[in-house]
Amino acid sequence: MKLHEYQAKELMSLYEVPIPEGRVAYFPYDAWMVAMELGFPVVLKAQVLTGGRGKAGGVKIAKTADEARDIAQELFGKTLVTAQTGPQGVRVRKLLVEKVSSIKRELYFSITIDRTIGKPVVIASKRGGMSIEEVSELYPEDIIKIPIDPAVGFLPYQIRRLKYDLDLVEQEKEISKIVSSLYKLFMDKDCSLLEMNPLVVTDTDHLVALDAKIEIDDNAIFRRKEVAKMRDLTEYDPDELEARFAGLNFIKLDGDIGCMVNGAGLAMATMDVIKFAGGSPANFLDVGGEATPDTIAKGFEIITRDSKVKAIFINIFGGIVRCDKVANGILQALKTVEVKVPIVVRLTGMNKEEGMEMLKNSGLAFSVANDIKEAAHMITQITKGKNQDQPKETTKETNKKEK
Amino acid sequence: MAIAVYKTSRVIVQGITGKEGRYHALACRDYGTKIVGGVTPGKGGQDIEGIPVFNTVEEAVQKTNPNVSLIFVPPPFAADAILEAVGSGIKIIVCITEGIPVLDMVKVKRVIEKEGIILIGPNCPGIITPEASKIGIMPGHIFKRGSIGIISRSGTLLYETADQISKVGLGQSTCLGIGGDPIVGTDYIFWLEKFEQDPETEAVMIVGEIGGDAEEKAAEYIKAYVTKPVFAFVAGASAPKGRRMGHAGAIIMGKKGTVESKYAALKEAGVHVIENPGYVGETIYKTLKEKYHFSI
Numbered sequence: 112m113k114l115h116e117y118q119a120k121e122l123m124s125l126y127e128v129p130i131p132e133g134r135v136a137y138f139p140y141d142a143w144m145v146a147m148e149l150g151f152p153v154v155l156k157a158q159v160l161t162g163g164r165g166k167a168g169g170v171k172i173a174k175t176a177d178e179a180r181d182i183a184q185e186l187f188g189k190t191l192v193t194a195q196t197g198p199q200g201v202r203v204r205k206l207l208v209e210k211v212s213s214i215k216r217e218l219y220f221s222i223t224i225d226r227t228i229g230k231p232v233v234i235a236s237k238r239g240g241m242s243i244e245e246v247s248e249l250y251p252e253d254i255i256k257i258p259i260d261p262a263v264g265f266l267p268y269q270i271r272r273l274k275y276d277l278d279l280v281e282q283e284k285e286i287s288k289i290v291s292s293l294y295k296l297f298m299d300k301d302c303s304l305l306e307m308n309p310l311v312v313t314d315t316d317h318l319v320a321l322d323a324k325i326e327i328d329d330n331a332i333f334r335r336k337e338v339a340k341m342r343d344l345t346e347y348d349p350d351e352l353e354a355r356f357a358g359l360n361f362i363k364l365d366g367d368i369g370c371m372v373n374g375a376g377l378a379m380a381t382m383d384v385i386k387f388a389g390g391s392p393a394n395f396l397d398v399g400g401e402a403t404p405d406t407i408a409k410g411f412e413i414i415t416r417d418s419k420v421k422a423i424f425i426n427i428f429g430g431i432v433r434c435d436k437v438a439n440g441i442l443q444a445l446k447t448v449e450v451k452v453p454i455v456v457r458l459t460g461m462n463k464e465e466g467m468e469m470l471k472n473s474g475l476a477f478s479v480a481n482d483i484k485e486a487a488h489m490i491t492q493i494t495k496g497k498n499q500d501q502p503k504e505t506t507k508e509t510n511k512k513e514k
Numbered sequence: 515m516a517i518a519v520y521k522t523s524r525v526i527v528q529g530i531t532g533k534e535g536r537y538h539a540l541a542c543r544d545y546g547t548k549i550v551g552g553v554t555p556g557k558g559g560q561d562i563e564g565i566p567v568f569n570t571v572e573e574a575v576q577k578t579n580p581n582v583s584l585i586f587v588p589p590p591f592a593a594d595a596i597l598e599a600v601g602s603g604i605k606i607i608v609c610i611t612e613g614i615p616v617l618d619m620v621k622v623k624r625v626i627e628k629e630g631i632i633l634i635g636p637n638c639p640g641i642i643t644p645e646a647s648k649i650g651i652m653p654g655h656i657f658k659r660g661s662i663g664i665i666s667r668s669g670t671l672l673y674e675t676a677d678q679i680s681k682v683g684l685g686q687s688t689c690l691g692i693g694g695d696p697i698v699g700t701d702y703i704f705w706l707e708k709f710e711q712d713p714e715t716e717a718v719m720i721v722g723e724i725g726g727d728a729e730e731k732a733a734e735y736i737k738a739y740v741t742k743p744v745f746a747f748v749a750g751a752s753a754p755k756g757r758r759m760g761h762a763g764a765i766i767m768g769k770k771g772t773v774e775s776k777y778a779a780l781k782e783a784g785v786h787v788i789e790n791p792g793y794v795g796e797t798i799y800k801t802l803k804e805k806y807h808f809s810i
Contacts, residue, residue: 197754224616226696226726229623261620301617303696330589331615364754375694376668376723379749380791386752387790395753428673430639431534431651460673461653482681483674484792 133209366391434466633699660685678795724750
């Protein structure tokens with residue numbers, strides 16, 4: 112779960128990490144007031160749960176309170192499109208208004224989990240301000256990686272290394288305090304990422320976290336109620352959110368073949384096999400181990416809401432979830448949700464015969480495939496055929512839905 | 515021979531009185547696995563269709579002499595369950611549980627490395643030596659005893675590939691899912707070494723996923739140490755670009771993590787890459803027959 116910058120800074124501030132003075136604005140007038148309170152110039156930063164907002168025009172500086180209000184007016188309701196958001200972008204609903212800090216140097220600092228060694232790792236660099244992906248490509252020698260043994264925590268010699276490698280001899284006490292506080296925060300709140308980019312050295316030679324990013328381990332949310340409350344539901348795709356509440360894992364894509372699969376790996380492979388057959392998946396959907404009539408109905412509902420979807424591919428390999436149960440789920444679901452597009456089903460694994468029998472005897476028109484490549488072939492034949500026959504009608508439908 | 519689990523493996527099931535634990539303990543027993551006991555705190559003294567239940571792993575170990583533990587304990591308590599098994603001297607642990615907090619696994623990883631424990635998972639389907647022992651949640655009937663070892667990150671993809679391999683008339687020596695979580699007990703390299711040494715295994719199939727650099731590391735190892743034919747499929751060729759799939763730890767590795775990077779590394783190591791998951795069985799069959807002159 113990602114936190115907003117202002118939420119990350121609130122948490123850091125609780126751990127006595129220095130952050131710029133600032134407040135959140137929800138209306139243009141808020142920005143005017145905060146600017147008056149802080150003095151000038153101020154920076155207005157769009158609070159959206161995506162990277163790359165600076166390049167997309169989501170960060171602006173104002174020299175007067177009126178200017179702050181005008182910029183806020185312009186940013187509210189604006190849709191930011193970044194490399195990470197996809198073409199639909201994200202809407203700006205909140206701004207963080209901060210006093211502009213004087214910057215002497217920009218550094219990069221983060222703590223994350225290194226999955227290869229199975230430990231938290233500190234990543235730091237003298238080259239802050241640009242994305243760490245860029246730094247790792249252009250100046251790999253400028254990246255410091257320090258693994259932390261959780262049994263002993265962050266050690267003095269590791270802090271010394273940061274001090275020298277980041278040229279922070281004068282700020283030794285400050286960096287030492289910041290690093291140990293952030294490590295504590297990382298462990299206390301079950302973070303999976305904690306990042307300051309940049310962490311700046313100001314004109315007066317103090318350290319300030321100019322930007323902050325925190326991600327919390329979704330698996331640990333159950334024991335971090337105080338952080339769970341910070342989840343900003345307005346930042347999620349409504350379909351993806353609805354799926355999550357129903358226990359499904361759904362990601363929207365832009366093709367025309369709806370997919371319903373059990374298991375994340377098989378779901379990805381199903382998308383791959385569709386691509387290789389010349390088709391294009393409309394979504395990633397893992398129904399998980401509990402394919403009940405309710406979750407399957409919800410899956411159909413969300414998939415068919417997308418008017419681009421011309422056919423649905425159900426690919427189930429029964430393991431935990433048995434095929435007869437899935438077949439029953441599909442049949443029950445189709446009583447409550449109207450699915451107008453053709454469905455290709457591939458059921459195999461535990462209780463396959465019973466499942467297939469139930470589908471065949473249902474009187475409903477399924478295309479049944481024996482294996483994954485046959486299914487992919489069948490479904491791309493269907494969608495390609497429709498593409499040629501009725502292109503106009505599809506466009507009309509799309510327009511209607513959008514309005 | 516196969517690897518790690520055999521007809522003689524004696525298994526206890528932690529979390530045996532839960533819905534999943536009970537169902538799969540019995541399914542494993544039906545397959546022929548020796549399920550010698552179960553553990554659920556507070557349910558000691560009960561039995562699940564003849565399988566005795568104990569309050570602690572320690573007690574189960576004393577009374578039933580197991581060498582493998584299969585874990586179905588819910589996520590908040592799963593790390594503790596793994597460590598309890600370690601503390602009671604069990605050397606092979608299979609953890610099915612999905613959703614264990616990463617920082618819990620950081621602790622577990624540290625202990626199992628020190629103690630030399632084989633932890634399969636978490637968030638995995640388990641391990642199976644066909645027609646001998648099934649320790650996990652996989653549908654047993656799709657596996658056939660044979661000469662291909664399979665190492666998979668995903669559960670359902672393990673079934674998919676094993677099924678295709680069985681359908682072309684080949685079989686498997688041992689198959690396992692190493693787990694889909696960021697921190698898991700074992701990596702491909704650990705199992706590649708075991709399969710390389712196992713006389714029954716004649717070829718190995720790796721089923722990977724995008725993200726991280728485990729497949730790249732496996733490729734380096736294969737190049738240096740593996741003499742048997744290796745096949746690989748990596749899921750996620752069609753995953754949308756630009757949507758962050760990993761965290762900074764994965765990103766810092768630059769271009770590593772993409773399907774392209776993984777395939778390039780694997781091909782460079784002499785691995786037979788199967789890009790379309792619909793053709794795993796066919797490709798293995800053809801390659802082994804034509805290139806390696808297997809008499810199939």
